[in-house]
Structures are given as C-alpha cells and as structure tokens.
Amino acid sequence: MSGAVRVERVVTAGIFSLDGGTWDVENNVWIVGDDHEALVIDAAHDADAIAEAVGDRRLTAIVCTHAHNDHIDAAPSLADRTGAPIFLHLDDRLLWKHTHPDRDPDGYLSDGRRLTVARTKLTVLHTPGHTQGAVCLYAEELATVFTGDTLFQGGPGATGRSYSHFPTIIRSIRDRLLTLPPETTVRTGHGDDTTIGAEAPHLDAWIERGR
Template structure:
C-alpha cells in the first residue's frame, strides 16, 4: 500500500510484530519516501522489504534513515541497504536496540543537525530522546513536514512504558524541539494518522498532568 496527499511524500504501510522486554505486539508501520521521480530517502525499514522496494521502483535511494532502533522500525534495514545500495543511518544512542535485531550488521551515524537531501529536499535531523535514547525526527522545511517516528502521534507522545524509555524526557523533546516548529507543520507519524504540531502541543499541560 502506498499513499500520500503531499507531493514529495509517499507512504507505505506494512504489517509485522514489535518485540521488546519479552512481549510481542502486531503493528502496522508507516514507511515514508521523501523525494521525487529520480531519488528518494526511505524513512524507517519495517517488516516488508519487497513492498518498500516496489514503492521505490528504479529510483536512487540516498539513504535508509531509521527514526529509532525498535525492531519494527529496522526489521529489513540491512536487506534494503544491500538491495538498494544505500546506507542505513541511525542515532548511535540506539545501538543496543539495533544489536537486539541485527547483531552482525552495521549502520552509519545519524546525529542531531545532520542534513540529508533528496532532489534538493532537505531533511534536518532533530534528536528527540524519550521513546528511545536515540529517537530522531526528520524535519523538511520546504514541505512543512516532520517525520516523527514514535516520538509524537495524533493524540500525544509515544509510549514510554518499556526499557530505555522515559516519559519526562519525551515531554522535553516535544516541548523544546518539536514544539519550536511552526504550528502548521504536518506530523507524519511512525504509526497511524498524520496530525499537526499545533494541534498536539496545545495539550502539553494535559500530558504532564497525566504523568505517564
């Protein structure tokens, strides 16, 4: 499945299993392609390499960027790297999560402030720890878009009830990093529907009061 209403952005939805702390949950993941008819950046590498490669088609892939190291976002990253001749980028603070799924595969470092381009469209890496230590969002100013991974969803912050997660930290990331983006910025999430920064940040005090 591939869809998006925004030129320069395509969505693929794949289905698989998220595993952590001895539990497993069936999930649908959003994979985002950013670029044009010639080259793209793949954001997240969930479950189904064939579906992602089909959406890419014959285009050049600049990189496969993983927003964080949970297995459902990196499942097929090494395969895509080999098949598409593209590097995998991940914040190294999530290396321990990466090794749980890919003990023998490497990735390149994604750092706060890094800028990647696909056909002139810039993606700016913004470190947003909390859901995981290395969670990183990708802001595309020209598209008025941010790709939030599991840091921010329609309805609030990502989950922080499992290992390597922290609720006060994710709140700080949203307030101090994502909350500084223009309120009309569209949030393209790792799961589920899109939202806007302004529609979510107005609920910040409620999130704090909720305390989890």
Template sequence: MDHLVTHGTFSLDGGSWEVDNNVWIVGDGAEVVVVDPAHDASAVFAAVSGRRVSAILLSHGHDDHIRAVAEFQELTGAPVHLHPRDQMLWQTVYPAAALPLALADGDVFALGTGSSQLAVLHTPGHSPGSCCFYSAELGAVFTGDTLFQHGPGATGRSYSDFPTIIESIRDTLFSLPPDTVVYPGHGDSTTIGGEIPQLADWIARGR
C-alpha cells in the same frame, strides 16, 4: 512523497505485539530517502519504483522499524543511518552486522535532486537515540515514535523515559511552525499546532 503501511510485530522486554508501521519515501522522480522501511523490504522497494535511494533514515532502533532494513539495504545499496545511542537496540536484531552510520542532531540530507532537505532533530525519550526528520521546504516533520496524533510515544519499556520525551516534544518539536504536518511512525498524521494544546493534559496523565 510516497507513503505505505506495512504490518508485522514489535518485540521488547519479553512481549510481542502486532503493529502497522508507516513508511515514508521522500524525494522526487529520480532520488529519494526512505524513513523507517519497516517489516516488508520487497513492498518498500516496489514503492521506490526504480528511483535511487540516497539514504535509509531510522527514527530509532526498535525491531519493528529495523528488522527489514538489512534486506532493504541489499536491494538498494543505500547507506543506513541511526543515532548511536540506539546501537544496543540495533545489536539486538543484528548482533554480527556492522553498525549503521551515525545520525547527529543538525545533520542534513538532500531530498532528491532539488533544494529540499531533511534536518535531523535528536528527540530522545521513546528511546535514547530517537530522531525526527524536519523539512522546512515541505512543511513536514517525520516523527517516528516520538509524537503521534493525540500523544507522545510510549515510554513504559526499556530505555524509554516519559519526562525526556516530553522535553523533546516541548522544546524541539513544538518550536517548529504550527502548520508543520506531523508524519508519525504509526497511525494518522496531525500538525504541530494541533498537538500543542494537549501538552498539559499529557503531563497530567503521565502518558
């Protein structure tokens, strides 16, 4: 697995913020999938290092995660996958482009040429179509903006909902093994077991 951090902006509801995004490249020496190739398509393409990109997986449709996707797809020829409930966010950035291929809960993507896989977990709340990508073989889950170290993703903007994100985290992500490593869309990694004890405090604070 390769990781890089890219820098750009996130814009929604009339505001714009500077953000650093995590980009995750998962596979082997021949073939990879790329999770959220944000901001800088050329930098992500360089990190791929000549390997075949079998899929571009989008955790959700916010513009910081998808604005560089069209360019990255041109560089790689890889198919783009997004949950259909985030189509309205995609069309805000790409009003004339074709919609990505639809992600669905339970879809599975091969990681490289071996037996490892990523399974799609639909985890709405941060956005209606937010998804996480879980690999039992790697003991890893790529959570986009659903779960960070020390808290859930933001729910104070359009199309988001705090009770829904808490339900997604409690019922879906917290059912994973406690030692599963959480690789989020922003910030540092954590583990499922490290976040479970904080659930009651998140709910009390209404984060």
C-alpha cells in the same frame, strides 16, 4: 509532476518485540523524493513492498527514527538490494543490536545533521525519550516533520519499556517539536497524520496523564 518532490506512505504489518512481549503492529514507512531519487524513513517489515514503492529511483539513504525492531527489521535487506546506506543515531546502537547483532548501520546521525534528497533538506532533531537515540526529521521546505514514535496524533509515544523515559520525551516534544511552525504536518510512525498546531495545546494534559 516530473521532478516534483513528494512524500509517499507505505503501510506494512509485522511484529514489535521488546522486553519479552510481542505485539502485532502496522507501521508507516515514509518515502521522500522525486522521479529520480528517494530516501526511506523507517524500513519496516517488508523490504519487497518498500522496494516496489521506490521503483527504479536511486535510493540515497535508509534513515531510522529509532531502533525498535518494527522500524528497522527490513533495513538490511533493503540496503542489500539497493546499495543505500543505513543511518541511525549513535545512542540507539545497543538497541539496534537486539535485532541485527551481526550487522551495523552504515553511519550514525547527530543532532542538526542535514540529509538531502531531490534538492530537499531534512534536518535531524535528536528527540530522546521513546528511545535514547530517537530522532525526528524536519523538512522545512515541505512543512513536514517525520516523528517516528516520538509524537503521535493525541500525544507522546510510549515510554513504559527499556531505553525509554517519560520526562525526557516530554522535554523533546516541548523543546524540539512544539517550537516548529503550527502548520507543520506531523507524519508519524504509526497511524494518522496530525499537525504541530493541533498537538501543542495538549502538552500540559500529557504531563498530568504521565504522572
């Protein structure tokens, strides 16, 4: 197994806060890498647990699928202890400031950018709707897409709060995600995995549900 690229999940628990409300949540933190280096997707709630899972590997980046506090609250702490840069889409910079007013990301993501870890490329797909700067990360070599809160098992992420828009998330899912190979594993920000093929037939039902 030495040197093999793999995907690991760490589940952390904390509070999601927005628009004056708070909710208890469990988040999926994804680690992509091999025995030597790794990349973290969505550093949620518990920097200690994430750092323990990374172990003595070099952390190359902390990538945020969007800037809701439950996906970014542990990012600065993890960055400080590992030296890894934090990346976020530019369109979520105002939302980021709600959680971290005194600390900026180290760099901004754009559609089509490629990040490499352990010789594996992750392509940034800008998928606004859940937030303005929401992104997914497509690892073609792993037949996997990390969707944050854009697409779950059973449908789109929520769009009832600030910075969100239902027609936009539907367009993002239809045009950027459901065009991926049907066997692609969808690794979500909360809950269980699914596949593109399992979700694609339900697009029209989601649209009707959102009207």
